[in-house]
Amino acid sequence: MTRRLKRLLVAGAAGFIGSNFVRHLRRTHPDVEITVLDKLTYAGNLANLAELDGQPGYRFVHGDICDEKLVDSLAAETDAIVNFAAETHVDRSLMDPFAFVETDVRGTAVLCEAARKHGHEVFLLISTDEVYGDVRTGRSTETDPLKPRSPYSASKAGGEHIAQAYAESFGLPLLVTRGSNNYGPHQYPEKLIPVLITNAIDDRPLPLYNDGSAVRDYVFVEDHCRAIDQVLHEAPVGNVYNIGTGVETSGLQVAEAVLAIMGKPKSLIEFVADRPGHDYRYALDISRITALGWETQVELGEGLERTVRWYVDHPDWWRPLKSGEYWEYYRRNYRPLVT
Ligand code: NAD
Ligand code: TYD
DSSP, rough: OOOOOOOOEETTTHHHHHHHHHHHHHHOTTTTTEEEEEOOOOOTGGGGGGGGGOOOEEEEEOOTOOOHHHHHHHHHTTTTEOOOOOOOOHHHHOHHHHIIIIIIIHHHHHHHHHHTTTOOOEEEEEGGGGGOOOSSSSSTTSOOOOOOSSSSHHHHHHHHHHHHHHHHHHHOOOOEEEEOOEETOOOTTTTTHHHHHHHHTTOOOOEETTTTTTEEEEHHHHHHHHHHHHHHHHHHOOOOEEEEEEOEEHHHHHHHHHHHTTTGGGGGGGOOOTTTTTTBOOOOOOOOHHHTOOOOOOHHHHHHHHHHHHHHHHHHHHHSSSSSSHHHHHHOOOBBOOO
16 A cells, blocks of 8 residues: 655754655655744754755744644644654753653653644654563564653553544554664664764763663664554554664673774773663564565665764764763763672
8 A cells, every 4th residue: 555645744853863764755755835933952853854944845843742732733734743753862861851751651651642633644653662661582463562761651652542542532543563673874863873983083981881781672773664654654553663773782792893893992992881671682573574574784784884974073073072061971971880
């Protein structure tokens, strides 16, 4: 099936994945009118969308997904919503959980209500593999129970549950994607890979929690965006899709690969105190998304090289972010490893 969408409301697209997705969609579906709604939190950045400024069929609205009146008026002018808007960083969720509950749960409910009221064709909620919780063995399938363990993942699971309740109770045409760890251009330098790269550029220590052995599935952001595009246009409503590569990589392996690409010594790696409640492993069964015809195109080695090159070439993008509040957060977050 192919869904022909005309007017799309994309929430949270001034951030990392949303901005990559909007640029991707301009290429694959240039006829779709796009309204971006974003609060421009510390993680939102208009520079991420600068190349779209002034393009016909694109507009940016500065606002909060929790603002019922604003969301209602934008939903009245559109046919579908893709929601990227969220507080997204686990370590920050341990410092300020309420902001996560507000945006990731209540904000999602506000969007669902507006989509229901205006009879939208589809509501796509961008969720995360973290809702499955720590997966010590096997791989998570879409029907597994959700067992989130951090305020971030619990808030994302809360958003999923409210959206699911709208689907069950009011027939909201819901799609959910559960992506694994994204990396690539325009990622705010608080997540692992941009922390490693930008610190290595400046010969600062590369902090790894505990012994760096926690495992993630790192997916290049463009691959994730292609999958989201495919789900949005082709998937039957009512479905959930895991999106990842199926490859497991430890933090230490990522750090060593980044240092090798950059020609920097391994002695830059610094083991620091573990994240409280650190999920040791996420691993996805990706058979459902591959059955739609999607597959990984950019393997980790190539993706890391492209990402390193982008950060090396764009200090004007990330250097201003690593100042003031960022270093306050950084000092609060990273503590010495006590052995
Ligand atoms: P990000 O932190 O880079 O961007 C989040 C965006 O949402 C920012 O532009 C921010 O200004 C905006 N925002 C926050 N609160 C808002 C509010 N109340 N109203 C309107 N806008 C608001 O995040 P990201 O890494 O691009 O993640 C995007 C989505 O994908 C999130 O829903 C996240 O949970 C999900 N996800 C992320 C990853 C990952 O590895 N980064 C993996 C899987 C799923
Ligand atoms: P992160 O990028 O925060 O994503 P997640 O939401 O999956 O936790 O972290 C990825 C992995 O890297 C996770 O196991 C925690 C670890 N990590 C570090 O070791 N050092 C760091 O500075 C950060 C940010 C993460």
